[in-house]
Amino acid sequence: MNYNIGETRGKATPWDYIRARDVEKMGDILHDPDEQARWALAFLVAGGLPYMWNELASNIQDICYALLELDEGDRVLIVGEEVESCGWKRGVEAHIGSTGSIDLFEIIEEGNAAMYAGRHGRNGLLAAWEWTYTHDTPDNTYDAILVAQAAQHTDDWVEAGQEFLRVLKPGRRIVSAESLIPGGGGLTASIDTDIQVQTWFDRIISPLQLKLSELGAYTAEEIKDAFGDGVERPGTLEWRGVHVFWGRKPLPSQASTSTTA
Incomplete structure (x- = not known):
């Protein structure tokens, strides 16, 4: 097999x-590799994101x-996957009212196409790419930026972070929320601590022939490090495998004195 997390x-x-x-x-049919892969793929992706965010992690959305x-x-x-079905769009609209507006980049189809085609980003990770969504957007356009279940799909968070800060208004915040793929990016603790979980996971991964070393999974701390001194405070x-990062773009008078305290 193309994966190897633990000794077994x-x-x-x-x-x-x-x-x-x-x-x-x-x-x-149980012995048919194509059927095994079809079932594994359904188990891996079908309905997962809306279920997680609507039923299990709506409290994190409120945060x-x-x-x-x-x-x-x-x-x-908003840049995200399944933004409407997961409730993110509806939740933001409830806070900004009818006079507010959302620029939405839904990337689920782009991500799925890259995954199925085996396309890799500049960082060598599967289904990651350069984000150019805001390259034509003027500086200081947005009052807030939300990356909703999409962080793994940029292949350079330093680059993406700088671009997000360019289009974010001074004094306002960016937030990223991601339910990480177990095993991706070396995140193996939730799998290796329980043999039942490891068995379920192995049953999914093995027919798909996924190399876990190629699955991107940025932790909140890694995204924080990518922003460096570019954000204030x-x-x-981290909650049950969900990683949330937030930071504020400094005001012009604070730009030279921003800290990560």
Whole structure:
């Protein structure tokens, strides 16, 4: 197999241990590699993001809205995956009212196409690319910026962070919220601490032939480091595999004295 997280990995997969009674109940199709991959892909992506954000992590969304410090009439930039089905667009609209506006870049189709085609970004990670969404946007355009379940898809967070700060108004905030892929970017603790979780994960990954070393997963701390001194009073939060980063673009008078305290 193309993956190896723990000492027991790479030698066999749960699919190698299919029993006769499994086939008796579900048919010879269990041995079909194409069917295994189809089921694994469905288990990996189908309905996952809307379920997580609407049912499991809506409390984190509320925290993100508070961190964004949204006001009536604000103009907000959102770059994300499944932004509407996950409730992000609706949540922001509730805070900015009818006089506010949202510039939305929905990247789920772009991300899926890159994943299925095996395209890699400049950082060598799968389904990552250069973000050019705001290259034609004037400086200091947005009152707030939200990166909603999309952080893994930029291949250079230093570059992306600088661009976001360019289009963000001084004194306003950027927030990123991401439910990280277990195993991606070396994030293996949630898998390796429970053999049932590891078995479920191996059952998904092995038919898809994914190399875990190529899956991007930026932690909130890594995004914070990418912004460096470019933001004032940055913060991070980790909750049940969700990573949130936030930071404020300094006012002109504070730009030379901003700290990460």
